[in-house]
Amino acid sequence: MTAGSDPRVAARRAEFMAALGRADEDAAVALALGLVDAGVAAREVLLGLVAGTQEEVGLRWQRGEWSVAREHAATAVNERVVAALGRRTRRGSRGHVVLACLDGEWHALPGRIVAEVLRLAGWHVTFLGASVPAAELVSYLHQEGPDVVAVSCALPVHLPAAHRTIVAAQRTGTPVLAGGPGFGADGRWARRLGVDAWAPDAVEAVRLLDELPWPEPEPDQVGDGGPGPEYAGLRARRGDLVVAATRVLDGRTALGAPGGVVEAGLEDDLTHAVDFLTAAVYLSDPEVFTGYLGWLADLLDARGVDTGSARAVLAEFHAGLHDFPFAQECLRRGSAQLQDRPAVPTDGAATVREATA
Known part of the structure; x- marks a missing residue:
């Protein structure tokens, strides 16, 4: 997820990180909304502040500096910040995007941030949350008929399930936009599974949606016969x-x-x-x-x-x-x-x- 570049965000990042560390939701929300009120674009706050600090949260856990409990508490605060920012965004009218985390994928915050960035760009976005079973997603696509379904995957361990979801979604006639590090840093596994488009970050996702309709995707390289x-x-x-x-x-x-x-x-x-x-x-x-x-x-x-x-x-x-x-x-x-x-x-x-x- 591409981080923002506004220096006002960078100047408050340490303070925001401290609020996450002590699970101070009120302070974190006030800081984020205060930046927006001061003229910082909400997208900059989402990408430069929330996404940027969430990456640091994960690194602090990985280095053993934070416990699992502290990491989860900080993530929950960031989720509340995203929700507070989202309440200020009006429903878009450019088209309907359904965004879901793949079955078994419980890292919902990155997808939620992307959903809010798309909403800021004028899209009507329905975020279905974490670990959406393929059958339930397909049923929803049939009912709602969105312009695009976006699927988020943080870990490549979920790619076999991702393939089933992608194929099932495309059979409804809905183009599939894939995102998240689980598809590979360069999107190689997304292409291997035959997605219609792959975005390395939220900014690129907005650009790709601007280019709809997309050309027909290349056939997936796993094949209808399965992986063997x-x-x-x-x-x-x-x-x-x-x-x-x-x-x-x-x-x-x-x-x-x-x-x-x-x-x-x-x-x-x-x-x-x-x-x-x-x-x-x-x-x-x-x-x-x-x-x-x-x-x-x-x-x-x-x-x-x-x-x-x-x-x-x-x-x-x-x-x-x-x-x-x-x-x-x-x-x-x-x-x-x-x-x-x-x-x-x-x-x-x-x-x-x-x-x-």
Whole structure:
């Protein structure tokens, strides 16, 4: 999401961030509305202040500076700020856009910010919120007949579900605009899934809507026949892989492996790794998986957590998936993301990580 450039926003950002840190909704809302009253464009406040500080909120959690609870409280305050700004925007008449987060996608704030930016540009926007099931979205499209449906995805783990949603929406005759980092920094996975248009940020989404109607999209590259038997087999093995991860982590804890106090948190992370691996196989792109492992390695490093247990789990996955050649290649590349990480001391609770936010 492209941040604003008004210096008045930058000058108040630290103060706004402090309000988020103490979950002071009144102060945050007053500051944001005060900027608008002083002549700062609402779009600048949404993108430069709210979106910009929300990124910092996530980084503070990732670095271990904020707990999950504080991160959630700050996010809730930012949601209230967006709502307060939205109450000042009149309903648009340029056309109707339905915006929804994909099934399983619970990061609703980025989509809500985009919805408000589109409203400021004169569009009538219906925001359906987080984790909208594909069938419910399609039913709504049939009932309302919007000009465009925009889908938001923060994490590529949701791309198999995204594909089903995109195909179903297009069958209603509604063009699909995709956005969010889950589609890849350059939109490569959005194009692979055959969307009509992809926007890297809210500003580009406005520009693309100005260009309607769009040309016919390229056919999706996954194909009507699906992603192949390796994907189906990997989905069927998900439970076995999660059990294997738990077994490895329990064994290392019992043996007093470095960082043993953090294994409960790692269990969640490595369960997510199974899902990212499955999504990588679906898209035939190892980067879906290696990107997650790189993020996990950075997270563990920031919190002083040894990567040995994660590497052990990936080795177990590799041994158990001998008949899944593409998944094995993903695991080989992913394991490289965890190599050459420094060992950490085992002297106390400082190594205990938060569960995945």
